[in-house]
Amino acid sequence: MIVVHHLNNSRSQRILWLLEELGLPYEVKRYERNPQTMLAPPELNKVHPLGKSPVITDGDATMAESGAIIEYLLATYGATSGLRPPIATPEGQRCTYWLHFAEGSAMPPLLLKLIFGRIQTAPMPFFVKPIARGIAQKVLTLMVEPNIKSQLDFMEAELWQRPWFAGADFTAADIQMSFPLEAAAQRAGLDASRPKLMDWLHRIHQRPAYKRALEKGGPYDYAKD
Ligand SMILES: N[C@@H](CCC(=O)N[C@@H](CS)C(=O)NCC(=O)O)C(=O)O
CATH class of the missing domain: 3.40.30.10 (Glutaredoxin)
Structure with missing residues (x-):
C-alpha cells in the first residue's frame, strides 16, 4: 500500500x-x-x-x-494513464521540462520572496531594522521580483501556444506546476493580467480528482483562482 x-x-x-x-x-x-x-x-x-x-x-x-x-x-x-507522454515526442520533452522547472526554477524565487518579505516585517532591535529592511528590499527589487516576472511572462506565453503545459492534453506536468502557480497567485502577483495562467488555474481546480485530493489532504490555502 x-x-x-x-x-x-x-x-x-x-x-x-x-x-x-x-x-x-x-x-x-x-x-x-x-x-x-x-x-x-x-x-x-x-x-x-x-x-x-x-x-x-x-x-x-x-x-x-x-x-x-x-x-x-x-x-x-501509470504507464497507460497518458499522464506521461513518451519522452521522444515534443509533448514528452515538454512534460520533462516542466516537471523539472517547477522545483528547479519556479520555486526558488517564490521562496526567496517569502523569506525576504518576512525579514521586512520580522521583530528585531530598532537599530538593525533599517539595514535589514533595506537589504531585503534590494534583494527583492533587484533579483527576486524581476525573476518572478520573467518566469510568469514565459509561462503565460507558453499557455498561449497550447492549453496544457505539455501540449493538447492534461499531463503530470500540470500537476507538478500547480504548486508554484498557486503560490504565485497567493503571494507573488499572479492575477487577471495573465489570463492564460489564471484560466489554467481555474481549469485544474475544476478537475474531480483535484477536488477529491483536497478532501483527502485537509486544509490547503492555495486552492484559489
Ligand atoms: N523540492 C522538494 C521540497 C520539499 C519541501 O520543502 N517541502 C516543504 C512543504 S511545501 C516542507 O516540508 N516544509 C517544511 C519544513 O521545511 O520543515 C519537493 O518538491 O519535494
Whole structure:
C-alpha cells in the first residue's frame, strides 16, 4: 500500500492529486506545520532524514522529492494513464521540462520572496531594522521580483501556444506546476493580467480528482483562482 506522508498546505497536495488521477488506493498520514515557524514536525524526520513533505512509502521503498515521486508513481503504476507522454515526442520533452522547472526554477524565487518579505516585517532591535529592511528590499527589487516576472511572462506565453503545459492534453506536468502557480497567485502577483495562467488555474481546480485530493489532504490555502 502506498502511504503519503502529507503536510498541511504543502507541495504534497500534488501527490494526493496524482494518486486520485491514477485511481490508485493509498493511505494518507497527516502532519501539521508548527503554526509559528511553519516548519514540519520532527516526526517527519523518522520517515526521511530531511523531514520534508512529500514523502511516500511503497512497500520497502521510501521516496522523497515531488518530481521523483511523480516519476516513480507514473513509471510503476501509470504507464497507460497518458499522464506521461513518451519522452521522444515534443509533448514528452515538454512534460520533462516542466516537471523539472517547477522545483528547479519556479520555486526558488517564490521562496526567496517569502523569506525576504518576512525579514521586512520580522521583530528585531530598532537599530538593525533599517539595514535589514533595506537589504531585503534590494534583494527583492533587484533579483527576486524581476525573476518572478520573467518566469510568469514565459509561462503565460507558453499557455498561449497550447492549453496544457505539455501540449493538447492534461499531463503530470500540470500537476507538478500547480504548486508554484498557486503560490504565485497567493503571494507573488499572479492575477487577471495573465489570463492564460489564471484560466489554467481555474481549469485544474475544476478537475474531480483535484477536488477529491483536497478532501483527502485537509486544509490547503492555495486552492484559489
Ligand atoms: N523540492 C522538494 C521540497 C520539499 C519541501 O520543502 N517541502 C516543504 C512543504 S511545501 C516542507 O516540508 N516544509 C517544511 C519544513 O521545511 O520543515 C519537493 O518538491 O519535494
